[in-house]
Each structure stands twice: as structure tokens, then as C-alpha cells.
Amino acid sequence: MPNFSLSHLSDEALCRDLHAAVSVETAGTAMVVAHIAEFDARKLYLPAAYPSMFAYCVGELRLSEDAAYKRIQAARAARRRPGVLEALADGRVHLTAVVLLAPHFTPENEAELLAASTHKSKAEIEQALAERFPRPDVPTRMEAIGPAVPANSLPVLEPVRNWPVADRAAAPTTPAPVEALAPPPRVAPLAPQRFALQVTIGQSTYEKLQQVRALLGPASGAADLAAVLDRALDALTRELEKRKFAATSEPRRRRPSPGKRYVPAAIKRAVWQRDGGRCTFVGEKGRRCEARAGLEFDHMLEVARGGKATVGGIRLRCRAHNQYEAERTFGADFMRHQRETARAESNARAAAEARAPEPARASAD
Numbered sequence: 085m086p087n088f089s090l091s092h093l094s095d096e097a098l099c100r101d102l103h104a105a106v107s108v109e110t111a112g113t114a115m116v117v118a119h120i121a122e123f124d125a126r127k128l129y130l131p132a133a134y135p136s137m138f139a140y141c142v143g144e145l146r147l148s149e150d151a152a153y154k155r156i157q158a159a160r161a162a163r164r165r166p167g168v169l170e171a172l173a174d175g176r177v178h179l180t181a182v183v184l185l186a187p188h189f190t191p192e193n194e195a196e197l198l199a200a201s202t203h204k205s206k207a208e209i210e211q212a213l214a215e216r217f218p219r220p221d222v223p224t225r226m227e228a229i230g231p232a233v234p235a236n237s238l239p240v241l242e243p244v245r246n247w248p249v250a251d252r253a254a255a256p257t258t259p260a261p262v263e264a265l266a267p268p269p270r271v272a273p274l275a276p277q278r279f280a281l282q283v284t285i286g287q288s289t290y291e292k293l294q295q296v297r298a299l300l301g302p303a304s305g306a307a308d309l310a311a312v313l314d315r316a317l318d319a320l321t322r323e324l325e326k327r328k329f330a331a332t333s334e335p336r337r338r339r340p341s342p343g344k345r346y347v348p349a350a351i352k353r354a355v356w357q358r359d360g361g362r363c364t365f366v367g368e369k370g371r372r373c374e375a376r377a378g379l380e381f382d383h384m385l386e387v388a389r390g391g392k393a394t395v396g397g398i399r400l401r402c403r404a405h406n407q408y409e410a411e412r413t414f415g416a417d418f419m420r421h422q423r424e425t426a427r428a429e430s431n432a433r434a435a436a437e438a439r440a441p442e443p444a445r446a447s448a449d
Contacts (some may be wrong), residue, residue: 114173392412
């Protein structure tokens, strides 16, 4: 086990070892980025039951979200521009520099941008990019941040003032000027199962909130904003579930569609409840994918091979693992051709609809 106590080192030795440690770290970072680039290209996160490279870095490699984002961005830039890895390994540029430069890289300017960013700070690189790739001015605007109703009305939304210690430096201690931009939305953990929510809302949202609280009445706890938000999210969740998964407590009988891929609403409801609204892919080590967004109803036995839309024959899969299973079954080249064909047909239909006269489009709608 390494000894982290360095008090015995002389000043010269400490300086020498610090520079040596940084050199080792930069070379190691470049090697990590190179591995992530190849790992990402092979999509090896999918058989490990992760829907994305980002999820794998955070869940399996235990990187922070920020560290994962920077390394993935650098890795994808390095796959297109091999000089990036050499610059990282030599310590000529840092990860943040690569993330800033990546959107601007071309085969012609790669070497020039890397050279211009050598041993530069983030601020210096941002200034250089602004000079090389100027952007239009942001629009001038003034925003009123603060109470918008009389004090004798329902309680007014106020900014959260008891942020954790790390965030208190960002909280203004004096009234902000009128021209100051609103703070970005954030959700900060305060205690076990307790979170602080800070968000700036518009006049329309504020009026809707006040109307809901008035309709609920004081007996329902309408003065408790957290309770109102919780009830509103419950209602929105039910609406979205009904739209996405055909969830309802009173299912209607419908005539099935003749399409082979049609999944009846009753099947969707049962599958969604059984699978818990989560991707069902399980990796070789027994880990189940945690994706809950972008879910698709997948036939366990492919439709092309006679798969049927039954509760036992349908499962929830995120799009990444749905595509992964299809590529394992039919081959990556075949699925790529299928996607390109479907994309071309969709573009052709859109172009045909755009060329159609107005009455024809109304009839089609």
C-alpha cells in the first residue's frame, strides 16, 4: 500500500515528485481516454447492461458525471483526431481544452488548434476560440426576479436560502440587480430522502400555480408547495403513462390493427406493470439495465420469425439494448441497411407530403 505521508520529503524532492506524478497522471488520462474510445466504438457497455457509455462510466467505472462527460467527449474527438491523444499524454493540453476544441476540429485545423492551445488555461482557450469562431451577440433582456403578488395573497414562492455549505457562496447576500440572470435550476440533496429545489418560473406558470392552490383550498394543504408539486407530478405521470404505455384503469375494447408489430393496449399495460417501467436487459454478470427513458415494446421472438404480441412474448427494452439484440440476431450490417432504408422512406414520405397541395394534406390528416 503506498505511503501518502510526504512530510519527510525535502522541498526539492517534493517538487520533483509532484511534477513526476502529474506526468504519470497525464499519460494515464490519455490511456484511459484511448480505452474509452475503443470501448465506446465497440459498444461494449451494452452487453454489460448499460444503455450508454456515460451510464457505464458512472455506474461501472465509478467516475463522476463531470469526469465521465469530459473523458467521453475527449475519446470521441480522439477517434476522429488521433493527435488529441498525443497532446493529452504529453501534457500539452488538458481534458477541458479537448472538450472546448472538439466542436471546432477539422482535418485542416487540428494541428493548428492543438498548437495554439498548448499549455493554455481554459479562459485563454475560450478567448482564442471566440476570436477564431465568433458568435453573434446574445439578446439584451431584463428579468424581474422576486415577489410578484401582494403579501396578503397566498404564500409567495421564494428562492431556497438553506443550500448546502458548498453552494452558499453562489447564493446572493444582497438584492440582485434587475439585469441579473436567474440562477439555473438545481436539485440539491439536503438529508436522507430530502431535496431542495430551486427554479425560476414565468408569470404564466406562477398564475397556474396560484390557480391550482386556490382550487385545492386550504384544507388540502395547498399552502405546502411541495405537496402541490407532488400532486401535480402524480397527475402528469398518469397522463404520460396513458399516452406512452396505454395505461388506464378502464381499458376499452378496440379492434386490433392488422399490422404484425401492433401491440394491443392491454398487452402494453400488463407488460409495463410487470417490468416496472424499466429496461429488462440483463448482462452476463447479472446486472439489469436501469434505463427508464426511451423504452420500447420488444418482441422476445422476432416478428420476422413468428413472434406474437402476447404478455409473455413482449418485454420492455431501452432503444440501445433493443438495437443491440437485433444486431446480435440479424447482424450489424443488416440492421444498418434496415435503418437506412427506413430513414430514406420516411424522408421520401415527408417530401411527398410537402409537395402535396393543401387540400390533399388536409384529407390525409
